[in-house]
Amino acid sequence: AQSVTQLDSQVPVFEEAPVELRCNYSSSVSVYLFWYVQYPNQGLQLLLKYLSGSTLVESINGFEAEFNKSQTSFHLRKPSVHISDTAEYFCAVSEGGSEKLVFGKGTKLTVNP
Amino acid sequence: EPEVTQTPSHQVTQMGQEVILRCVPISNHLYFYWYRQILGQKVEFLVSFYNNEISEKSEIFDDQFSVERPDGSNFTLKIRSTKLEDSAMYFCASHRDSGANVLTFGAGSRLTVL
Numbered sequence: 001a002q003s004v005t006q007l008d009s010q011v012p013v014f015e016e017a018p019v020e021l022r023c024n025y026s027s028s029v030s031v032y033l034f035w036y037v038q039y040p041n042q043g044l045q046l047l048l049k050y051l052s053g054s055t056l057v058e059s060i061n062g063f064e065a066e067f068n069k070s071q072t073s074f075h076l077r078k079p080s081v082h083i084s085d086t087a088e089y090f091c092a093v094s095e096g097g098s099e100k101l102v103f104g105k106g107t108k109l110t111v112n113p
Numbered sequence: 114e115p116e117v118t119q120t121p122s123h124q125v126t127q128m129g130q131e132v133i134l135r136c137v138p139i140s141n142h143l144y145f146y147w148y149r150q151i152l153g154q155k156v157e158f159l160v161s162f163y164n165n166e167i168s169e170k171s172e173i174f175d176d177q178f179s180v181e182r183p184d185g186s187n188f189t190l191k192i193r194s195t196k197l198e199d200s201a202m203y204f205c206a207s208h209r210d211s212g213a214n215v216l217t218f219g220a221g222s223r224l225t226v227l
Contacts, residue, residue: 004155036218043117044156044204044218090156100169101148101216103156 002027004091006104014112015083021076021107023065023091033074034092034101035065044090050074061085081111115139117219119205125225129194134222136188136205145188146206146216147180149173156204162188195226 005024013019025031035047048059055067065076074091091104118137126132138145147159160170162180179191188207192199202223206216 034215041220043119043220044206044216046215046217049215092156098169100158100161100171101156102158103148105155 002031002093002095002102004093004102004104006091006107008107009105010108010110012110012112013081016080018079019077019081019085019109021089021091021109023074023076023104025072025074025091025093027072027093027095029095032094033065033067034094035059035063035074035076036090036092036103038088038090038106040087047076047089081109083111083113085109086111115217117205117207117217119203119219119222121222122220123223123225125227126195128197128226132192132195132199132224134190134192134203134205134224136190136219137186138188138205138207139209139217140186142207142209142217144168144208144210145180145182147190148204148206148218149201150204150221151198151201159190159203192224195224197226200224200226 003026007022033050036044037047038044048057050057050067058064063078065074088106088108090106092101094101120135145162148156150156158171160174161168177193181189202221204221205219208216
């Protein structure tokens with residue numbers, strides 16, 4: 001069965017610092033991987049996804065994630081965060097062809113001035 | 114940008130009461146979902162719906178739950194007799210194409226059962 005582990009429930013950082021939000025998954029078959037972001041009082045928004053091809057995927061607002069099959073990881077990184085990046089970030093996985101997303105517990109990123 | 118709209122944003126109900134949570138998916142989307150998040154826990158899959166029938170459901174989605182697309186625009190989740198443990202944020206989601214699972218989520222409906 002699939003599972004997703006986000007080891008850090010809260011990550012406080014200062015503005016312009018780099019950040020890495022960790023995500024590990026377990027699955028016995030090929031997977032699709034996603035990062036969703038939830039800003040306060042809003043829904044889950046897709047940040048980036050890995051379906052196939054290049055293992056490094058990027059979002060339009062400077063986040064990137066790298067699919068590492070050997071380590072079963074899909075960590076999210078940003079070299080320099082802004083206050084507006086304060087949100088909760090969810091890693092999710094689906095097995096190829098499945099209707100279902102399996103989510104991690106989420107990581108609350110707080111960017112302080 | 115098209116949105117998935119959910120109502121109500123917050124509902125408080127007594128244990129044993131029926132609750133209907135409503136969702137308006139994006140108009141050209143064909144696949145519909147409900148997820149829920151109990152406070153402090155993971156977002157969990159409840160059910161997927163395509164072509165007017167359930168395509169997959171989790172073990173959480175027991176006989177107390179039902180979904181319906183009554184009029185071609187709304188997609189509803191009904192809980193027949195609410196329990197305390199049904200208190201959660203319920204998210205509706207939709208997408209247009211099969212396979213890639215790139216969902217658009219609504220802002221959620223918070224259900225509090227007293």
